[in-house]
Amino acid sequence: MDIRKLLSRSAKKPQKGPAIKDGGPAKLPSAGTPANPQLFHDAIPESRGKKRKRGTERVEEEANDQEEESVDFFAPKSTKPKSKKEDQTDGVLETPKDGEDDSPAVKLLDEEECRQILRSHRLKLTLLSSAKEEEKKTKKSKKAKVEKKQEKHRNKELYPQPLVAFSDLRSIYGISRRLGENLAQQGYKIPTEVQMGSLPLLLKPETALGDSMKELEDSNGTANINLLAVAPTGSGKTLAFLIPVVNSIVQRRRASKDSGHVLDAVIVAPTKELASQIVNEAKKLCIGTGIKVVGMRKGMRIVPKDDQEEQGESSSEEEDSESEDEASKKKSSQPLAKADILVTTPGLLLSALSASSQEEQAPLPTVRTLVLDEADVLLDQLFRDQTLGIWKSCINPELRVALWSATMGSNIEALASSTIQSRATRLGLDTQPRTVRLIVGLKDSAIPNITHKLIYAATEPGKLIALRQLLHPTARATDGTQSLRPPFLVFTQTIPRAIALHSELLYDIPASAGGSSRIAVLHSDLSDSARDHVMTRFRNGEIWVLITTDILSRGVDFRGINGVVNYDVPNSGAAYIHRVGRTGRAGRDGGVAVTLYTKEDIPYVKNVANIIAASEKAAGIPASEASMQKWLLDALPTPSKEEKKKLKMYGVEARRGGLGKGKEGKETKGKGKTQISTKSGYERKLENNRRGAIQASKRRKEAESAKEASAAEESEWSGIDA
Structure with missing residues (x-):
């Protein structure tokens, strides 16, 4: 062996992962659909069904039973081995045919098997305490240990039947045949973790819970379960709440033999983009079922108006029919929208409910299901009053x-x-409704199948240079990490910064590759048609780099996004989780999340660093190879509660330029230092001086012309006065 080759070898061990060819990663989120969309695949321990209690007779009996159940090679031929289908579903015996009962006799898993499967997929379901149990605890305990024991006693952990395959929805939980065909046509085979834990509870809680169902039943023997689900981004939450909604409407129509459209479910989302995405997914599931899905629009009538208002409108139309405006005629004559499922933003629906009644919001007596997608935002200060108003209108x-x-x-x-x-x-x-909480993985953590990068850029020009290096990679990464390839998203703190960054990068992509048409900007100041046009182009692959604000950070599904760039540090840890969750969706590997930070961002970086450390730990990366080392986490300053609150509401103070004056009426700090530009301060100063000189000369010319005009007027009137 050549001694020079031996000495030039790196001392660092090669990282395990996909081979890198041609300077880029072999696996990308845009490469295709993954074989398994599940995020967690922990191995089930071998001691399945055993209890770790030494010296008990029960353990000895279980051990003897396992020895007796060992493979007998001399057994008679009449013993048949398990089929593959039974082995996968762990005991499903039959599948109902068309015309048979939807609830056939099936062999369900016992509690210990359910517990092992749920734990292997990191699913935790908890029955939250009711109001009566909360009233019992009036006096606070002095010791924290006693409080924790009381809380564990009040919140009972559940182990329902997990959903192993989508085919079990028809055989075990009796969903509609047409709905099952639509799911098969969409290619859904293996459920994700949130679907595995939530669908059995929402479809047939009596089958999923078994004996635990007695605690949830009311006086009529029925269960009204409210679900609070916390699952990582891209884990299939939209499908998890759409399937029970569509199936309940189909089953209710089949029982009542009524094909009319009655508003049965309301789905509330914080943004228009997310609402339109939910509408598209719901329409795919409702093909051939006769269910009508409607997305809320401005001016749409959902509830009929009061009788007095209608009479007053009819009398006014008879008296002043000729003088009435055409727009008001169209508004008054707009028919009542008929829908089974309504998808809306909170502001649109609340304004429609308020317009139909003079005193308060009009009630929604037919709504049986209320879904709050991105519930933490809908119940935050920005949308809280609107969401609670809609919730109050649902009186069923x-x-x-x-x-x-x-x-x-x-x-x-x-x-x-x-x-x-x-x-x-x-x-x-009569009975208090119960709430079940479902948590997938570690609560409030980023998905573990993406690569996180935290890059210090020092200044705003340094961030722009770093972003240009991502657009034009000049060399292969030396640390073994994956490079960022388009398409990707770039998030900024404010709308003016998004517009400025778009104008700065407009000509960075060469004309041979598409030029400026490959870069676009999307924010809430654009019209609805412009936003829809940008979204359509981005989904079709015509746009490679999309610069946006937090309007696209939640819920919007871009399955082919290869990376996310946080040009500005997010306002909170939750904002970071949702931003980076736009890549690596549905179990796709190869996504990259890059966060750029400057000197002004150092007091707020620790939240992001902690989330990255937890994500790398969940991915199984050793502490020695993790990007977030313990010394770095200890060195970063910890922000106070007041600083976190201000950051969440206003963002980093140095980047509030372009938004006007601050809260106290003073100009925001650092307005000139945080401009997105590659020009030096001296060049910007010369441009400002030149611009100021031009404006001053214009003002002087206007003043001179005004003086000449006034002098001419005085000379004309002077002869008459004489």
């Missing part, structure tokens, strides 16, 4: 509420539980 006693998000704080959970209990008290329900 059989209402079932489902809250879904990737991040859920304890304050949001407490608000949701108190709202459910107060609504039951206001309506005078």
Whole structure:
């Protein structure tokens, strides 16, 4: 062996992972659909069914039973081995045919098997305490250990039947045949973790829970379960709440033999982009079922108006029919929208409910299901009043509420539980509704199948240079990490910064590769048609780099996104989780999340660093090879509660330029230092001086012309006065 080759070898061990060819990663999120969309695949321990208690007779009996169940090679031929289908589904015996009962006799898993499967996929389901149990705890305990024991005693952990395959939805849980065909046509075979834990509870809780169902039943023997689900981004939450909604409407129509459209379910989302995406997914599931899915629009009538208002409108039309405006005629004559499932943003629906009634919001008595997608935002300060107003309008006693998000704080959970209990008290329900909390993986953490990078750029020009290096990689990465390839998203703190960054990068992509048409910007100041046009182009692959604000950070599904760039540090840890969750969706590997930070961002970086460290730990990366070392986490300053609150509401203070004056009426600091530009301060100063000189000369010319005009007027009137 050549001694020079031996000495030039790196001392660092090669990282395990996909081979890199041609300077790029072999696996990318845009490469195709993964074989398994599940995020967690922990191995089930070999001691399945055993209890770790030494010296007990039960353990000896279980050991003897396992020895007796060993393979007998001399057994008679009549013993048949398990089929592959039975081995996969762990005991499903039959599949119902068309025309048979939807609930056939099946062999379900026992509690220990359910517990092992749920733990291997990191699923935790908890039955939250009811209002009566909370009232018992009036005096606070002095010791924290006693409080924790009491809390564990109140919140009971559940182990329902997990959903192993989508085919079990038809055989075990009796969903509609047409709905099962639509799922098969969409290619759904293996459920994700959130679907594995939530669908059995929402479809048939009596089958999923078994004996634990007695605690959830009311006086009529039925269960009204409210679900609070916390699952990582891209884990299939939209499909998890759409399947039970569509199936319940189909089954109710089949029982009542009524094909009319009655508003049965309301799905609330924080942004228009997310609402339109939910509408598209729901329409795919409703093909051939006769269910009508409608996306809320401005001016749409959902509830009929009061009789007095209608009479007043008819009399005014008869008296002043000729003088009435055409726009008001169209508004008054707009028919009542008929829908089974309504997908809306909170502001649109609340304004429609308020416009149909003079005193308060009009009620929604037919709504049986209320879904809050991204519930932590809908119940935050920005949308809280609107969301609670919609919740209050749903007066049906059989209402079932489902809250879904990737991040859920304890304050949001407490608000949701108190709202459910107060609504039951206001309506005078006999039994208090119970809430089941589902947590997938580690709560409030980023997905483990993407690569995180935290890059220090020092200044704003340094961030722009770093972003240009991502657009034009000059060399292969030396540390073995994956490079960033388009398409990718770039997030900024404010709309003016997004516009400025777009104008700065407009000509960075060469004309041979598409030029400026490959870069676009999307924010809330654009019209609805412009936003839809940009989204369509980005999904079709015509746009490679999309610069945006947090309007696209939640819920929007871009399955082919290869990376996310946080040009500005996110306002909170939850914002970081949702931003980077736009890549690596549905178990796709190869996604990259890059966060650029400057000197002004150092006090706020620790939240992001902690999330990255937890994500790398969940991915199984050793502490010695992790990017977030312990010394770095200890060196970063910890922000106070007030600093976190200000950061969440206003963002980094140095980047509030372009938004006007601050809260106290003073100009924001660092307005000139945080401009997105590659020009030096001296060049910008010369440009400002030149611009100021031009404006001053214009003002002087205007003043001179005004003086000449006034002098001419005085000379004309002077002769008359004389």
